[in-house]
Amino acid sequence: MNNLGELSLIEHIRSEWGAAGRTSHGLARGVVLGIGDDCAILRPPRGHELLVTTDFTLEGSHFRRDWHPPESVGHRTLARGLSDLAAMGARPWTAFLSLALPAKMLTSRSEQAWVKRFFTGLRRLADRHAVPLVGGDTSESSGGLVLADIVLIGSAPAGRALRRSGGRAGDALYVTGELGGAAAELAYMELRATKSKSKPISPRMPRTLAIPRSWRNRWDPTSKSSAQHPQLFPQPRLAVGLALLRRRLATAAIDLSDGLSTDLAHLCRESGVGAQISSASLPIHPLALQARAAQVNRADTALELALHGGEDYELLFAAPLSARVPRSIAGVRITRIGSLVRGSSISLMDPTGRCSPLQPGGWEHFTHKH
Ligand code: ADP
Ligand code: MG
Numbered sequence: 001m002n003n004l005g006e007l008s009l010i011e012h013i014r015s016e017w018g019a020a021g022r023t024s025h026g027l028a029r030g031v032v033l034g035i036g037d038d039c040a041i042l043r044p045p046r047g048h049e050l051l052v053t054t055d056f057t058l059e060g061s062h063f064r065r066d067w068h069p070p071e072s073v074g075h076r077t078l079a080r081g082l083s084d085l086a087a088m089g090a091r092p093w094t095a096f097l098s099l100a101l102p103a104k105m106l107t108s109r110s111e112q113a114w115v116k117r118f119f120t121g122l123r124r125l126a127d128r129h130a131v132p133l134v135g136g137d138t139s140e141s142s143g144g145l146v147l148a149d150i151v152l153i154g155s156a157p158a159g160r161a162l163r164r165s166g167g168r169a170g171d172a173l174y175v176t177g178e179l180g181g182a183a184a185e186l187a188y189m190e191l192r193a194t195k196s197k198s199k200p201i202s203p204r205m206p207r208t209l210a211i212p213r214s215w216r217n218r219w220d221p222t223s224k225s226s227a228q229h230p231q232l233f234p235q236p237r238l239a240v241g242l243a244l245l246r247r248r249l250a251t252a253a254i255d256l257s258d259g260l261s262t263d264l265a266h267l268c269r270e271s272g273v274g275a276q277i278s279s280a281s282l283p284i285h286p287l288a289l290q291a292r293a294a295q296v297n298r299a300d301t302a303l304e305l306a307l308h309g310g311e312d313y314e315l316l317f318a319a320p321l322s323a324r325v326p327r328s329i330a331g332v333r334i335t336r337i338g339s340l341v342r343g344s345s346i347s348l349m350d351p352t353g354r355c356s357p358l359q360p361g362g363w364e365h366f367t368h369k370h
Contacts, residue, residue, distance in 0.1 A: 005106030073123030074295030081152030089245025090154030167271030181285030183309025277338030
C-alpha cells in the first residue's frame, strides 16, 4: 500500500533512474523493464550464471544519522552488496533497494532532503560501476529508524565464480588495499561527536578527514579524497575480483566486511584448512597508525584495528604459490600476508617469529566491543 509520501518518493526515484534502468552509461544491458511495474524484467547474458546477494544497512547498527552524512549512507548501502559481488569475481548488473523511512522523511519537505542526498550517494557509486537501480520497495518505518536492504544481481561465466571453499594448504594468502582504515575513521568520527558536545579533546584530526563545505555537490566516489574516507566511502574492489577470475589467479576469495580475523576464519572453515599470517606483513592503513598515535581509540592498537576492525571491504584471497600474483591489480595494492596450512588452526606470527592463535574478533559497530 502506498501513501502520498511514498508515491512522490517513488516518482522521484523513477524520474532519477528511468523506467528501463538508466545509469550515466545509458540503458543497462539486459534490462527489459525497470522501475514502474510490479516486477523488473531482466534478460541474463548467455553462458553466464547469476549471482545474487542481499545486505541490510540499518541505522544504529551500520551507521548513525548524526555521524554519517546521507551521501555516505547511500554509498555504503550499495557498496556492501557490490563488495560481495567483487569477492566472487562477478560483474555487477542490477540493484534493488528496499527502504523503510521514518514517517517524517516521507511527508516533510525538509526531511526529504536527507533521502535525496542518500540517493545522490547511492547514484554516484552506481554510475561508477554502471549498475542501475531497477526496483525496490518503500515503506514507513514505524520505529523511526532508516532501514535499507539492497539486493545486487551480478553475473559470471558459468562455473567460474570465486568461492570461499577453493583454498588448499600451501596456497599463499593476499589482501587488497590497506586494513583498519574504516574502524580508525569511525573512531575519529566518535571523537568529533564527543568533542562538539563536551570539552575539546587534544588529538588533532588528520587533514585528510576534513570534509570541505563544497563536498556535497562535488564529491566524486572515484576521487582521491573519497578514497581517503575508508569508513564513509569504502571502495568495493570489483575490478580486482574480475581480474582474479579472468586470469584464474585465485583459488578462494572473500570480502573483508567483518574484519580480517573473522573473515579469514570463514574462508578457512569453508576450505577445510588453517592459516598462518604474519603481523609484520599486514598493510595497515595510515589512518589506523595515526589514530593509534593520537590515542583516539581507547584500547586498540593499529594492529588490532587492521586485524579486527571491519568494514574495510577489501578482498582476501588465496592463490597457489605457482600463480604470478602482481603487486597491484587495477591500481590497487596487493599484499601477501601469509599462507593456508593443513589442519584448522589460524595463527599470527609476530615480528620475532613467535606464533599465537588468532581469535576471530570482528568489530561490533559503535560499541567498540569485539
Ligand atoms: P508494488 O506495490 O506493486 O510492489 P510499489 O508501489 O511498491 O509497487 O512500487 C512501484 C514501483 O516502484 C515498482 O516497480 C518498484 O520496484 C519501484 N520501487 C518502489 N520503491 C523503490 C525503491 N526504494 N527503489 C527503487 N524502486 C522502487
Ligand atoms: Mg512494493
